[in-house]
Amino acid sequence: MSKLTRRAFITTGIAAGGGLVVGIAMRPGNQVKNLASKLGEGGEGLIHTYVKLDSDNVVTAIVPHSEMGQGVHTALGQMLAEELDADWSQVKVEEAPAIGEYASYSAGRRYLFAGVDFSNLAIPTVDGVMMRVADMLNLQITGGSMSVRTTGIMAMRIAGAATRELMQTAAASAWDVPVTEVTTEDSHVVHAASNRREPYSAFAATVAEMTPSQTPAFKDPSDYKIVGKYVPRRDIPAKVDGSAQFALDVRLPDMAYASVVRSPVPGGSVVSVDDAAARAIEGVLDVVVIPKSSVGGMLGETLSTEAVAVVADSYWTANRAVQALNVSWSETGFESVSSDDIYAQFERDISAKTKRETDRKAGETESAFASAARVLDADYHVPFLAHTCMEPLNATADVRNDSAEIWVGCQNPLGFRRDVASILGIDPENVTLNNHLMGGGFGRKARPDYAMQVALLSRAVGRPVQLIWSREEDVRQDFYRPAVQSRFRAAFDSDDNLIAWENTYTNKNEPIEAPLIPYSVPAQDIGYVSSPVHIPFGAWRSVDHSQHGFFTESFIDEVANAAGKDAYEFRAELLQNSPRHLAVLIRVAEEAQWTRPLPAGRGRGISLQESFGSLVAQVVEVTVADGKVAVDRVVAVIDPGLAVAPDGIAAQLESGIIYGLTAALHGEISIENGAVAQSNFDDYKSVRMDEAPLIETYVINSGNDIGGAGEPGTPGIAPALANAVFDATGLRIRQLPLGNFDLNYQAEESGVVG
Amino acid sequence: MSTSFWVNGEQRTLDVDPSKPLLWVLREQLALTGTKFGCGIAQCGACTVHIDGQAMRSCVTPISRVEGRQVTTIEGLRGDDGDLHPLQQAWIEHQVPQCGYCQSGQLMSASALLSNNPNPSDSDIDAAMSGNICRCGMYGRIREAIKSSSVASTSDEKLFYNVAEVDHV
Numbered sequence: 041m042s043k044l045t046r047r048a049f050i051t052t053g054i055a056a057g058g059g060l061v062v063g064i065a066m067r068p069g070n071q072v073k074n075l076a077s078k079l080g081e082g083g084e085g086l087i088h089t090y091v092k093l094d095s096d097n098v099v100t101a102i103v104p105h106s107e108m109g110q111g112v113h114t115a116l117g118q119m120l121a122e123e124l125d126a127d128w129s130q131v132k133v134e135e136a137p138a139i140g141e142y143a144s145y146s147a148g149r150r151y152l153f154a155g156v157d158f159s160n161l162a163i164p165t166v167d168g169v170m171m172r173v174a175d176m177l178n179l180q181i182t183g184g185s186m187s188v189r190t191t192g193i194m195a196m197r198i199a200g201a202a203t204r205e206l207m208q209t210a211a212a213s214a215w216d217v218p219v220t221e222v223t224t225e226d227s228h229v230v231h232a233a234s235n236r237r238e239p240y241s242a243f244a245a246t247v248a249e250m251t252p253s254q255t256p257a258f259k260d261p262s263d264y265k266i267v268g269k270y271v272p273r274r275d276i277p278a279k280v281d282g283s284a285q286f287a288l289d290v291r292l293p294d295m296a297y298a299s300v301v302r303s304p305v306p307g308g309s310v311v312s313v314d315d316a317a318a319r320a321i322e323g324v325l326d327v328v329v330i331p332k333s334s335v336g337g338m339l340g341e342t343l344s345t346e347a348v349a350v351v352a353d354s355y356w357t358a359n360r361a362v363q364a365l366n367v368s369w370s371e372t373g374f375e376s377v378s379s380d381d382i383y384a385q386f387e388r389d390i391s392a393k394t395k396r397e398t399d400r401k402a403g404e405t406e407s408a409f410a411s412a413a414r415v416l417d418a419d420y421h422v423p424f425l426a427h428t429c430m431e432p433l434n435a436t437a438d439v440r441n442d443s444a445e446i447w448v449g450c451q452n453p454l455g456f457r458r459d460v461a462s463i464l465g466i467d468p469e470n471v472t473l474n475n476h477l478m479g480g481g482f483g484r485k486a487r488p489d490y491a492m493q494v495a496l497l498s499r500a501v502g503r504p505v506q507l508i509w510s511r512e513e514d515v516r517q518d519f520y521r522p523a524v525q526s527r528f529r530a531a532f533d534s535d536d537n538l539i540a541w542e543n544t545y546t547n548k549n550e551p552i553e554a555p556l557i558p559y560s561v562p563a564q565d566i567g568y569v570s571s572p573v574h575i576p577f578g579a580w581r582s583v584d585h586s587q588h589g590f591f592t593e594s595f596i597d598e599v600a601n602a603a604g605k606d607a608y609e610f611r612a613e614l615l616q617n618s619p620r621h622l623a624v625l626i627r628v629a630e631e632a633q634w635t636r637p638l639p640a641g642r643g644r645g646i647s648l649q650e651s652f653g654s655l656v657a658q659v660v661e662v663t664v665a666d667g668k669v670a671v672d673r674v675v676a677v678i679d680p681g682l683a684v685a686p687d688g689i690a691a692q693l694e695s696g697i698i699y700g701l702t703a704a705l706h707g708e709i710s711i712e713n714g715a716v717a718q719s720n721f722d723d724y725k726s727v728r729m730d731e732a733p734l735i736e737t738y739v740i741n742s743g744n745d746i747g748g749a750g751e752p753g754t755p756g757i758a759p760a761l762a763n764a765v766f767d768a769t770g771l772r773i774r775q776l777p778l779g780n781f782d783l784n785y786q787a788e789e790s791g792v793v794g
Numbered sequence: 795m796s797t798s799f800w801v802n803g804e805q806r807t808l809d810v811d812p813s814k815p816l817l818w819v820l821r822e823q824l825a826l827t828g829t830k831f832g833c834g835i836a837q838c839g840a841c842t843v844h845i846d847g848q849a850m851r852s853c854v855t856p857i858s859r860v861e862g863r864q865v866t867t868i869e870g871l872r873g874d875d876g877d878l879h880p881l882q883q884a885w886i887e888h889q890v891p892q893c894g895y896c897q898s899g900q901l902m903s904a905s906a907l908l909s910n911n912p913n914p915s916d917s918d919i920d921a922a923m924s925g926n927i928c929r930c931g932m933y934g935r936i937r938e939a940i941k942s943s944s945v946a947s948t949s950d951e952k953l954f955y956n957v958a959e960v961d962h963v
Contacts (some may be wrong), residue, residue: 105881108892108893109891109892109893109894109930110892111892263942272886272889275894276885276889276890276891276894278894279891279900280882280885280890280896280897281868281869281871281872281878282826282827282828282829282867282868282869282877282898284894285827286830288827288830289827291825291827322811323811350855352815353816354822355818355822355831356814356815356818356822357925360836393867428928429893429895429929430830430832430838430840430893430928430929431830431832431893431895432831432832432897475894477894478893478928479893479894479895479896480893480895481831481893482929508831510834511832511834511838553894585810668830691892691932691935693891694931694934695892695931695932697931698928698930698931698932698933699930700931701931702929710824720834720835720837721835721837721838721927722835722837722865726927727931727933728923728924728926728933729919729920729924729926729936729937730920732931732937734931734934735934754904761815763907
């Protein structure tokens, strides 16, 4: 075994059955009982296995991230296999278990030390610290478009490259040839001069005794055979024949089903329950008040308020019985609050600018506005949004006296395990959490409230329970993308140059850079005020970028128009010092044939948004007719540094665009009497096939640091769409969703169309 | 009350509340979990199955309505030889699914469409598929996969067709 100190080292070990494992070791004598099936007797010390090599030369990549269709299992497998020079057809990928040893330390390193470039010598120490921190925080998160650029970059490819080097060294020694003459290909070591070729597995036992390099040499990207190439996603075949196992598909002996309801006004608790009608329904087993519970975590507190659940022999029965309940909920003080009240509060707080905090201050905005030849101002706002994952929230639990087993699809398995243990008052080591494929996540499944509910419910009824939220509960009890108001002022000099940009918005979350603009404007003052609401906050695909992308990329369009400039040319002029941004913008204009004239009634809009380390530019083409907008075509260009899985990036862009388009056209959670007014897909609409545009995607592999893919497609669609509507009609959309507007009326008024 | 019907070619007789939706009979009593619950009100299509060859939303279909009828679920979409249905193959070739949760329903709607109309136009596809929501937004890939499985077109023609159609709106 290699060095065993408090620092985290790549190391090797012998797998059960005689194969090889490579992963991270942290301290001596670390017996990990849950890894026993993966580690042999000699494996103590090795706590976080990335790659396993079986005696039949099959490589298994062990990925500590959840799969929700973003292709993370495939992409991280590719990164490991590439540097290992593995035969992709002989590579398996499996998800790491929800145990502390698989805490996402590299995501933690990225999260806590963003922008810090550690030396190779320092990395083991930093990783050692982060492994303890991540374990302590129970961080096993899939989110923030982070997996490829954290675990992929900082762990999988290092493990692969280090293992390949050991294979070369072991073969050179056995064959008594210089190591420089030993090459690798398709999970084999090769010595061409003597015509020798052996599978990696032939050297597994030797390599298991060797000490890997902590700083292995990586391949030149021009030699890549797996990364950057098309490979079919590993999770897809099971998703076309019904065999993919989601948490909803779990079946246990003696399992009952449950449905649940919470206070329509967030925060309400149960005053009384009349369950006579519910209990009278045949098949109902019990009616249970699930107590309020609360946990901390990376996203802040998750409060699971009191709920009433019906347990039955069928979900259909349980849900009918929930509808037959007569529950009286406590007053929260928010019973009279409506969306209008919330927007009025935002207006008041933005105008008062009380305790305004600054995101960016550059130049002298006050003097610029004082001396401006012209000032343009505008207010934007967007509503709350729900996530509506296709798979309604559900979880299954079997809670015993001092142990529990949970089946769930979630974005933070380790955190969920900790949270369930916490509310049950048992040791996390006695909670087994089985994470499943997720039927959508989008940030919602990082919140553990649904797992907390089912754990308490199973304990209450003393048997395994599968809790399924109705779609109505899913829409009404979300952690919502916040509603935001954003106020802008732009100052022009007498030559129509943009000299100052001022922006104040409500309620900052993350990422902190979301409201910043890439454009070269000499004076900028960007900041926010706090305006608390009673609707709980949730991370929603691209988080604050989803609002600020719409705001800033719409207002810069207004500014361009006010300056009498073309929307593309104007942006390009302000990006002369940002070549990477400019390249993406130019490419999208070329691919979309920006200058090609469109007939009356049609329009074209552009946007540019950097988020999660990737740059995305979009051009949207619309047709406005009969008061309605049809989105004909979206051209999107992304610069993710390097596309590890090019078709995966394309799919993520397509997906992010449709997700954002649904929000732009239809998405609105409104508040009436303190409660969410919407309930299901009939009143909280999604884009469907008949509204889906043709989407063309293009990738620029700029060679910059690898960026994220899951979220960057989302922020730019709403502004590009609104800008296209302006181009077609002269109507400036400053509120979403677009579906609330009668574009026909406005178009006639403007005289642009019709 | 006893209900008898055929599921994927096999006769099933169950003692069940006649108003229980087919979806929950499939999932809870027959362990056919490929058919998914998404909304419960026939709005999302995740629960789509074939009843006598027609695409139907099983979440609002009482079990009494399928008495004596042929139900096909995603588990029965493969051919009698066990090979994937051409659409399932096309779904893999076009890398259609992301999270995959809606795809059983998408495939059942698409396969019913093609068996009634082997060469659907874009508007035929819109009409047949707009009852199925995909929150991952894979509509473009679904459309391409359906077209690649239809009788007439080839991939390149389709792309030009789409662009041309857009340009002449």
